[in-house]
Amino acid sequence: MALFRKPFFKSENAGVEDEYVTGVRHLQRGDMNAASRHLVKAAEGGHASAFYNLSILWGSGAVSPYDFDAAADCWYKAAAAGHPKAQESLWLLEAADRGGFGTENLIDMALKQGKNGTFLQSSVMICAARFFDVTCKKYGATNDVIAYELDGAASSDWKFIHAFIERMGIDRSFYEGGLNRLSEGSAADQVTDGLNDLAVAMGQIGYDQNFIVMARCSIVGYIILKSPYGQHAEPLRGLDTFFK
Known part of the structure; x- marks a missing residue:
C-alpha cells in the first residue's frame, strides 16, 4: 500500500x-x-x-x-x-452521494485503478455502496434489491455466505422468491445488473471469487443497514473476520 x-x-x-x-x-x-x-x-x-x-x-x-x-x-x-489526493478524487464521492455517478463510471473506475493487493479497492467500494444505496432509495428499489440478492445468496454452497445472511437478521419469508420479483428494466433490475457488472470487472482485474462475493455482500449489507431492516443487522465485517 x-x-x-x-x-x-x-x-x-x-x-x-x-x-x-x-x-x-x-x-x-x-x-x-x-x-x-x-x-x-x-x-x-x-x-x-x-x-x-x-x-x-x-x-x-x-x-x-x-x-x-x-x-x-x-x-x-x-x-x-x-x-491533495483527497481533493482531487472528491468529485467521485460527491457524485456517488448524489446518485449521479452511474454504473458505467463505477466500472471504469474499478478497471483503471486495478487490484489493490490483498484488499478491496477503497474508493470503488465506498462509491459503489453509497451510490447503489442512494439509487435504491431514490427509485423505491430497496426491498426488491435486498430480496433478489438474499434469495440468490441463499442458494450458495458457501458457509460464509449463509453466515452473512444470518447476520443481516432478515426473515427468510421476506426474501424467498426474490429472484423472480424483478421486472425487466426496473430500477431494482438495473441495480442488480450494476452489481453483476462490478463483479465481472473485479474478476477482470484479478480478484478471486471470494473477494468478489465479499464485495457484493458488503454493498448489499450496506443497503440493508441503511434501510428499516438494518435495525436487526450486525455491523459489516472486514476481510479479517468475514470468512470466519
Whole structure:
C-alpha cells in the first residue's frame, strides 16, 4: 500500500505526528487494527494524512467493522483539511452521494485503478455502496434489491455466505422468491445488473471469487443497514473476520 508511505501533511504537534508515524509503521507490518487505532488518534488531532489513510484503510475492508460511512467521512475531512489526493478524487464521492455517478463510471473506475493487493479497492467500494444505496432509495428499489440478492445468496454452497445472511437478521419469508420479483428494466433490475457488472470487472482485474462475493455482500449489507431492516443487522465485517 504505497499510498500510506508518503504523508502529504506533517503535524506541528509532536504527539499527533507520533501517532501518525506509529500508525504507518503498523500498516507496513500488516497490523491493520493497530494501525487504525493510532491513525484515529492522529486524525483526532487534525492530521490530514491520517484522515486520508483511514479512508483507504476502512474503505478497503482491511479491518472490522467494515464501515463505508466512516470511510467516506474521513475522505471528506481529508479533502477539507487540504489533502491533495483527497481533493482531487472528491468529485467521485460527491457524485456517488448524489446518485449521479452511474454504473458505467463505477466500472471504469474499478478497471483503471486495478487490484489493490490483498484488499478491496477503497474508493470503488465506498462509491459503489453509497451510490447503489442512494439509487435504491431514490427509485423505491430497496426491498426488491435486498430480496433478489438474499434469495440468490441463499442458494450458495458457501458457509460464509449463509453466515452473512444470518447476520443481516432478515426473515427468510421476506426474501424467498426474490429472484423472480424483478421486472425487466426496473430500477431494482438495473441495480442488480450494476452489481453483476462490478463483479465481472473485479474478476477482470484479478480478484478471486471470494473477494468478489465479499464485495457484493458488503454493498448489499450496506443497503440493508441503511434501510428499516438494518435495525436487526450486525455491523459489516472486514476481510479479517468475514470468512470466519
